[in-house]
Amino acid sequence: xxxxxxxxxxxxxxxxxxxxxxxxxxxxxxxxxxxxxxxxxxxxxxxxxxxxxxxxxxxxxxxxxxxxxxxxxxxxxxxxxxxxxxxxxxxxxxxxxxxxxxxxxxxxxxxxxxxxxxxxxxxxxxxxxxxxxxxxxxxxxxxxxxxxxxxxxxxxxxxxxxxxxxxxxxxxxxxxxxxxxxxxxxxxxxxxxxxxxxxxxxxxxxxxxxxxxxxxxxxxxxxxxxxxxxxxxxxxxxxxxxxxxxxxx
Amino acid sequence: xxxxxxxxxxxxxxxxxxxxxxxxxxxxxxxxxxxxxxxxxxxxxxxxxxxxxxxxxxxxxxxxxxxxxxxxxxxxxxxxxxxxxxxxxxxxxxxxxxxxxxxxxxxxxxxxxxxxxxxxxxxxxxxxxxxxxxxxxxxxxxxxxxxxxxxxxxxxxxxxxxxxxxxxxxxxxxxxxxxxxxxxxxxxxxxxxxxxxxxxxxxxxxxxxxxxxxxxxxxxxxxxxxxxxxxxxxxxxxxxxxxxxxxxxxxxxxxxxxxxxxxxxxxxxxxxxxxxxxxxxxxxxxxxxxxxxxxxxxxxxxxxxxxxxxxxxxxxxxxxxxxxxxxxxxxxxxxxxxxxxxxxxxxxxxxxxxxxxxxxxxxxxxxxxxxxxxxxxxxxxxxxxxxxxxxxxxxxxxxxxxxxxxxxxxxxxxxxxxxxxxxxxxxxxxxxxxxxxxxxxxxxxxxxxxxxxxxxxxxxxxxxxxxxxxxxxxxxxxxxxxxxxxxxxxxxxxxxxxxxxxxxxxxxxxxxxxxxxxxxxxxxxxxxxxxxxxxx
Numbered sequence: 001x002x003x004x005x006x007x008x009x010x011x012x013x014x015x016x017x018x019x020x021x022x023x024x025x026x027x028x029x030x031x032x033x034x035x036x037x038x039x040x041x042x043x044x045x046x047x048x049x050x051x052x053x054x055x056x057x058x059x060x061x062x063x064x065x066x067x068x069x070x071x072x073x074x075x076x077x078x079x080x081x082x083x084x085x086x087x088x089x090x091x092x093x094x095x096x097x098x099x100x101x102x103x104x105x106x107x108x109x110x111x112x113x114x115x116x117x118x119x120x121x122x123x124x125x126x127x128x129x130x131x132x133x134x135x136x137x138x139x140x141x142x143x144x145x146x147x148x149x150x151x152x153x154x155x156x157x158x159x160x161x162x163x164x165x166x167x168x169x170x171x172x173x174x175x176x177x178x179x180x181x182x183x184x185x186x187x188x189x190x191x192x193x194x195x196x197x198x199x200x201x202x203x204x205x206x207x208x209x210x211x212x213x214x215x216x217x218x219x220x221x222x223x224x225x226x227x228x229x230x231x232x233x234x235x236x237x238x239x240x241x242x243x244x245x246x247x248x249x
Numbered sequence: 250x251x252x253x254x255x256x257x258x259x260x261x262x263x264x265x266x267x268x269x270x271x272x273x274x275x276x277x278x279x280x281x282x283x284x285x286x287x288x289x290x291x292x293x294x295x296x297x298x299x300x301x302x303x304x305x306x307x308x309x310x311x312x313x314x315x316x317x318x319x320x321x322x323x324x325x326x327x328x329x330x331x332x333x334x335x336x337x338x339x340x341x342x343x344x345x346x347x348x349x350x351x352x353x354x355x356x357x358x359x360x361x362x363x364x365x366x367x368x369x370x371x372x373x374x375x376x377x378x379x380x381x382x383x384x385x386x387x388x389x390x391x392x393x394x395x396x397x398x399x400x401x402x403x404x405x406x407x408x409x410x411x412x413x414x415x416x417x418x419x420x421x422x423x424x425x426x427x428x429x430x431x432x433x434x435x436x437x438x439x440x441x442x443x444x445x446x447x448x449x450x451x452x453x454x455x456x457x458x459x460x461x462x463x464x465x466x467x468x469x470x471x472x473x474x475x476x477x478x479x480x481x482x483x484x485x486x487x488x489x490x491x492x493x494x495x496x497x498x499x500x501x502x503x504x505x506x507x508x509x510x511x512x513x514x515x516x517x518x519x520x521x522x523x524x525x526x527x528x529x530x531x532x533x534x535x536x537x538x539x540x541x542x543x544x545x546x547x548x549x550x551x552x553x554x555x556x557x558x559x560x561x562x563x564x565x566x567x568x569x570x571x572x573x574x575x576x577x578x579x580x581x582x583x584x585x586x587x588x589x590x591x592x593x594x595x596x597x598x599x600x601x602x603x604x605x606x607x608x609x610x611x612x613x614x615x616x617x618x619x620x621x622x623x624x625x626x627x628x629x630x631x632x633x634x635x636x637x638x639x640x641x642x643x644x645x646x647x648x649x650x651x652x653x654x655x656x657x658x659x660x661x662x663x664x665x666x667x668x669x670x671x672x673x674x675x676x677x678x679x680x681x682x683x684x685x686x687x688x689x690x691x692x693x694x695x696x697x698x699x700x701x702x703x704x705x706x707x708x709x710x711x712x713x714x715x716x717x718x719x720x721x722x723x724x725x726x727x728x729x730x731x732x733x734x735x736x737x738x739x740x741x742x743x744x745x746x747x748x749x750x751x752x753x754x755x756x757x758x759x760x761x762x763x764x765x766x767x768x769x770x771x772x773x774x775x776x777x778x779x780x781x782x783x784x785x
Contacts, residue, residue: 052621089615105540
């Protein structure tokens with residue numbers, strides 16, 4: 001049996017006295033579309049940043065695609081595609097130049113990188129935009145970021161709010177691409193606050209709160225009595241409350 | 250309103266304040282300690298000088314104060330702190346109050362001159378020859394108004410220059426025009442096409458109607474009221490200038506002014522510049538080649554870099570040309586002999602703030618790609634260093650061409666010597682730059698042409714590092730002078746190169762280790778926004 005795409009045990013990361021990630025256990029099967037949910041400040045982005053090697057963990061066991069982090073950091077990086085929560089792009093390059101850059105950074109030959117960059121820009125309907133990225137809209141940036149995560153044909157995608165700021169047409173296009181990637185055997189690990197998107201795309205979900213996983217399983221296991229994911233999410237977090245009113249508002 | 254802005258600024262500075270506080274304190278003490286010393290020296294001079302000497306020296310002193318306050322921020326490409334209007338314009342803040350804050354922030358580029366003025370004023374108050382303490386109101390009022398005039402004028406000038414420099418193409422033309430204003434008369438004198446001396450300028454800069462002359466006259470008790478009226482009129486004019494330019498800046502959209510015109514979007518076919526960017530791939534292999542290529546593309550499209558690049562050769566010439574005797578082939582002094590090397594080293598130091606001192610600055614939060622990609626961070630640092638060297642050498646070649654055109658004793662040998670000298674100096678600069686880039690990273694806004702490159706505490710340290718970095722090469726020149734031997738120069742320069750290479754290697758190792766260890770802090774620092782006041 002092949003190892004899971006992501007295996008995390010007792011992962012911890014603190015900032016001063018505040019524990020951002022406090023003993024996370026996580027197992028993401030290969031070929032799954034995995035939703036990683038949680039309220040703001042729950043530890044989602046910190047977890048993703050640890051998994052991508054951007055920040056070190058304080059302690060814990062991390063295995064990605066059967067390789068240990070941080071020991072096999074370089075090999076892991078070659079095999080993952082990343083769409084971060086904030087812009088990771090060089091604003092003074094055009095979308096095409098940036099994609100070529102990323103391709104070559106991942107070891108592709110220049111010709112291959114150029115060819116793939118052109119194809120991806122066509123696919124994501126950006127081929128006619130030759131402005132520098134600094135002049136792109138937020139949605140266009142996200143599309144370029146997605147293209148950059150695809151260019152080296154990774155086995156695992158780590159995506160932090162990939163659809164944030166993307167219009168309905170662009171989001172549909174991106175979702176179709178991701179679903180196609182999963183169909184071809186890739187694993188997708190994404191965070192999103194848009195629960196309808198997660199509900200439609202993901203087959204497995206984990207919810208993190210205060211730095212620890214509070215529940216994990218398939219979508220069906222998480223929902224009870226046909227409730228929506230939003231209802232299940234609020235219930236799991238124990239966050240149901242009446243709207244309070246301010247006298248002056 | 251002002252209190253709220255200042256509080257927000259102080260709170261925004263909390264995070265960075267603790268780290269390096271002692272360091273900032275030491276460099277601050279050195280810099281302002283120097284100016285305090287100058288202030289005391291001026292105090293002693295002013296306190297004991299006779300009335301005749303003061304009548305001659307005070308207007309010139311105030312003129313120098315004016316020039317330093319207004320011109321140095323432009324020449325050093327560092328315009329000081331300013332309000333970040335993108336963050337403030339959403340609030341119903343009266344423009345008048347914002348203008349007051351903006352004017353007060355001009356103290357960030359002229360605090361040294363306030364110290365000097367304080368020393369001079371205290372000296373005059375002590376000097377019985379011009380009235381002493383009894384004449385305090387007569388001495389204090391004009392200097393206070395003169396300082397206010399400088400603040401207001403600096404505010405207007407900053408707004409105007411910043412707006413002009415943020416326009417595509419205009420900034421380059423403006424810098425060349427400024428250069429021409431200074432160099433053309435000099436060239437005319439030297440080539441015999443103009444008058445033989447600058448003596449004619451004397452009466453012009455000492456005319457009674459000028460602010461520094463009027464302020465000096467009033468302080469010395471010469472036609473006090475008339476002089477006071479003149480300086481007050483200048484101050485009102487500066488207030489109008491400052492306020493008008495401030496309002497214009499509020500309505501100005503710098504990002505729109507720098508946007509790529511629709512008819513000038515990069516072509517899909519390789520252009521000349523595209524071929525230039527791809528040159529490193531002929532020598533280096535990926536990932537080094539692609540990183541250098543990316544760096545060159547990004548830098549040449551960054552308004553801030555383009556401005557400093559043009560300033561590198563234009564202001565370099567502007568600053569050093571007055572010290573050189575043009576066209577005279579016989580009696581050549583040290584400056585004429587080494588003119589090209591001096592100007593190139595000046596350009597090297599100026600370019601440092603947009604390249605090697607803070608090499609991740611323009612990448613901002615995108616710096617995480619270097620850590621996320623399957624490459625060693627040392628390769629990124631090397632690529633950035635090589636890209637810096639390429640732009641520095643392009644600058645050197647432009648300067649060599651210009652000095653040849655201006656007939657300042659530059660032959661082929663001098664060009665080669667300069668290339669070697671710049672290479673050796675660069676080893677030291679890049680070594681220090683790599684260390685500073687990982688220890689004091691700071692996000693830079695590419696569109697903000699007035700923003701300095703390094704963090705403010707590091708800018709102070711730069712004043713210490715420059716002499717250190719240039720010392721080995723200076724010693725080589727000293728060896729040539731002392732032994733009157735070119736061989737001594739070459740040997741000393743060779744030793745400096747070996748030492749520089751060793752230092753560069755050690756610094757690269759250290760910077761790589763620090764970057765890997767402190768990657769989290771580096772990402773944080775480069776993603777961090779500023780408060781309502783954008784620092785220089």
